[in-house]
Amino acid sequence: MSVSTVPLITNHLLQLLSSKDRHILLQYCDVVQLQFADILCEPNQRYRYLYFPLSGFISLVTKLAGHKPLEMGLIGNEGMLGVTLALGMTTAPMQAVVQGKGTAWRIDVADLQQFLLLCPQLQHVLQQYLFVQLAQLSQSAACAHFHELSPRLARWLLMSHDRAHSSRFYLTHQFLADMLGVRRSGVTVAAGIMQQQQFISYSRGMISILDRQALQNVACECYQAGLDEYLSVLGQPRTEDDIKQLLQQSVP
Amino acid sequence: MSVSTVPLITNHLLQLLSSKDRHILLQYCDVVQLQFADILCEPNQRYRYLYFPLSGFISLVTKLAGHKPLEMGLIGNEGMLGVTLALGMTTAPMQAVVQGKGTAWRIDVADLQQFLLLCPQLQHVLQQYLFVQLAQLSQSAACAHFHELSPRLARWLLMSHDRAHSSRFYLTHQFLADMLGVRRSGVTVAAGIMQQQQFISYSRGMISILDRQALQNVACECYQAGLDEYLSVLGQPRTEDDIKQLLQQSVP
DNA sequence: CAGCGTCTGTGCGCTAAGGCACTCATTGCC
DNA sequence: GGCAATGAGTGCCTTAGCGCACAGACGCTG
Incomplete structure (x- = not known):
């Protein structure tokens, strides 16, 4: 419960709370490290913890029997894992895998449930975020169906970049292939072209x-x-740049 | 406000309310006819009305610029259109199109909003249903990406059958093609095979x-x-068979 | 420094589905 | 009865992506 050392990067959903509410909530939270490829919840099983990412980020994926996974959304410090708690559900609709290692606030299911009852503001924020996830989910669904590999890969790299708060991050072709629901060698080719064109390097x-x-x-x-x-x-x-700006302002 | 003539087929979500609550709610509702291909809401625009289908059913579709639509879910008398109101949002996340003509209870946005505040039970039911839609949405997304046309077509016919409460209903190949996000002639071929095999006829x-x-x-x-x-x-x-059974029981 | 595991590059044949362009049949309407 | 619109059947060529397989390249570990 290290409330004293608030990390540099903050979680945007928590920023939307009053500072009083936020401090109460954070008393129930721990800062934890998210390790690459950690699985944080499984579909139709109870959440163990809920997470408000700070520097790490998390993929939501659906799996169908006999197929690769398919990525449905990405959760960084603009969101949270476990937002369906706002619906009173303590089971997860999808699997969640850590895609970018880093830190997150972690809270127990029961604690957040209790706090939700006391804090309509949080309830409201989570409901809004859930609505956004819903819209993004349907967008991703259509995207996966109609758009070709390269544009989808570029999209995914950008989304990861936004959430990694760094222009360097760890992502193998295999992992990307699983997210996009395609062959690994397909990613290699598409990424190879982007590397040739100097858009990325890896x-x-x-x-x-x-x-x-x-x-x-x-x-x-x-x-x-x-x-x-x-x-x-x-x-x-908040973006990386915002944070830098804030720091610069407070230095002189 | 024809509360007196409750249609034969009921809406399952409303059945989950206490009969008192249900009667209050229905006082704000009208029975309306859903006409084939009517558009009931557009993405990111305010709902005009919300619907609890009885015999008709409604498709939720996502459109991407320059592509066919892609169907994300189907709403019959087991669900409702506009469930995101339970999140306090009065805008629709997707387009909704009538796929099967029939009847529905229709209610004004403001009326339902108000009633939601008075009826935690309804709030709870809608939240549960929203959770289900979320899960089904991610399932459909992966399905559209990985599964082939024939299985998807069969799935869609079954889902429509369930909601049409009849083994005959109106659905052109073109409409199906739009739902499944494929060519019309692709549907013709797949449906043709099913017809040859006597699974369906059309x-x-x-x-x-x-x-x-x-x-x-x-x-x-x-x-x-x-x-x-x-x-x-x-x-x-409630299925068609349940209803028949109920009728038989009440006849003697 | 040897060896192994992980990550990436590449190639080949295959197939579901796309784009396009007709024809044909049924139905309703003037 | 003739005409237009809608729904359905068919064919042909193209293509993105798959499955599979193998080879090089890098980096850690013993």
Whole structure:
């Protein structure tokens, strides 16, 4: 319960609470490390904990028997894992896998349930976020069906970049292939082209984003649509740049 | 406000309310006819009305620029259109199109909002249903991505059959193609095979289900998964057979 | 430094589905 | 009865992505 050392990167949903509410809530939270490929919940099973990511980020994936996984959404410090608790459900609708290692606030199911009853504001924020997830989910569904690999890959890299708060992060072709529901070698080819064009570079899983703008041009419109949807409901989340700016302002 | 003439087929979500609550709610409702291909709401726009289908049913679809629509879910008398109101949102996340003509209870947004505040039971039911939709949505997403046309078509016919409360209903190949996000001629071929095998028969849009069991064998597991998900959260919805049985019991 | 596991590159044949473009049949309407 | 609209059947060529398989490349560990 290390409330004293609030990490640099904050969780945007928590930022939307009053500072009093936030402090109460954080008393029930622990800061934990999210390890790459950790599985945080399984479909139709009770959540063990809920997570408000700070620097780490989490994939929501659906699996069908006999197929690769397919990624339905990405949760970074703009969101939370376990938002269906706002529906009174303590079971998870999908599997959640850590995609980007880092830190998160973690809270017990029962604690959050109890706090939800006392804090209509949090209830409201979670409901809004759930609505956004719903919209993004249907967007991703159509995207996976109609759009081709390269635009989808670019979209995914951008979404990861946003949540990694760094232009270097760990993601193997195999992992990306699972997220996108395609062959690993398909990703290798598409990523290879992007590397040739100097949009990204990578080696043994470490990906560097070299040219964000170029990636945005390649990505399908679903990337922007996801941002817009979030923005229109929940407002502007803090970006890496915002944080730097805040720091600079407080230095002199 | 024709509360007096409650239609034969009831809405399962409303059945889960106390009869007192249900009667209060229905005072705010009108019975309306849903006409084939009517559009009931558009994404990111305010709902005009919310609907509890009785004999008609409604498709939720996502559209991406430059592509066919893609169907995300089907709402019959086991559900409702506009469940995101339980999140306090009065805008629709997707487009809704009438797929099967028939009747529905219709209610004004403001009326339902107000009633929701007075009736925690309804709030709870809608939240549960929303959870089910979320799970079904991710299932459909993966299904559309991985499964082939024939199983998906069979699934869709079964889902429609369940909600049409009749083994004959109107659905053109073109409409099905739009739902499944594929070419019309692809549907013609797949449906043609099913017709040859005597699973279904059709002519100029009127489809007859001849052999449900055979369709279930062809359909992907997503059909059953959808049923199971609903069942596990909200219990057994009334089927056509249940209703017949109820009638027979009350006759002697 | 040898060895193994992980990550990436590449190639080949295959197939479901797409795009496009007709024809044909049924139905309703003027 | 003739005409237009809608629904359905068919064919042909193209293509993105799959399954499978193997080879190189890097990096950790003993």
